[in-house]
Amino acid sequence: MYLVYRINRFIMKSFYSIFILIVTISCNAQVPTKEEQIGAAVQSVLENDRDGAKVYGYDPQGKLITLRDGNNEMICIADDHNIDGFSVACYHKTLEMFMDRGRELKAESKNHAEIYEIREREVRSGKLKMPKTAATLHVLSGPTAKYNKATGLVENANLRYVVYIPYATAESTGLPLKPAVPGGPWIMDPGTHRAHIMVTPPAQH
Numbered sequence: 001m002y003l004v005y006r007i008n009r010f011i012m013k014s015f016y017s018i019f020i021l022i023v024t025i026s027c028n029a030q031v032p033t034k035e036e037q038i039g040a041a042v043q044s045v046l047e048n049d050r051d052g053a054k055v056y057g058y059d060p061q062g063k064l065i066t067l068r069d070g071n072n073e074m075i076c077i078a079d080d081h082n083i084d085g086f087s088v089a090c091y092h093k094t095l096e097m098f099m100d101r102g103r104e105l106k107a108e109s110k111n112h113a114e115i116y117e118i119r120e121r122e123v124r125s126g127k128l129k130m131p132k133t134a135a136t137l138h139v140l141s142g143p144t145a146k147y148n149k150a151t152g153l154v155e156n157a158n159l160r161y162v163v164y165i166p167y168a169t170a171e172s173t174g175l176p177l178k179p180a181v182p183g184g185p186w187i188m189d190p191g192t193h194r195a196h197i198m199v200t201p202p203a204q205h
Helices: 002-029 034-044 093-107 112-125
Strands: 054-058 064-068 074-077 086-092 135-142 146-148 153-155 158-164 186-188 196-199
Touching: 034 054, 034 064, 034 074, 034 086, 034 135, 034 146, 034 153, 074 093, 086 093, 093 112, 093 135
Parallel strands: 054 074
Antiparallel strands: 054 064, 074 086, 086 135, 135 158, 146 153, 158 196, 186 196
């Protein structure tokens, strides 16, 4: 009986090891290549800015890394394959401190409200610097969007624009607090460090 027990235990451990190996290989296989991540990420910025943009992406373990250094004013972030849907973005380099602080706090498991409150406090104290002039974020996303390796294009995605103007208000900009027409500009989080103009064209996909 003991021998049978040992044999069964060996078989179960072997099956478990094989299962873990298969899962690991499968997960790693889902990680897009460096070239694919860069190709998809830069789709969210103007074409003449794509070649020179810095690009962040993900390694097989899901860690955010620099995929490519840049030589212009734009910074792009590849899609996180561990999150449902598809979303890539590019933003002006003057927003890097703001964006990087948000990533740090998210890594510390802070929720959206906590991140907002911490960054607001740090901006007001001068610890966290925000752009002195308007700075833009471009987001290309969609629940069924994907990068087509054959064409080099992102399919079924929609682009929206966010223009950060710290502490701007409806009164200081003349913008409404909600879209006056479909896709029209409006100001979100007015009077705060992350006040920004939202422009979301009607979805095409």
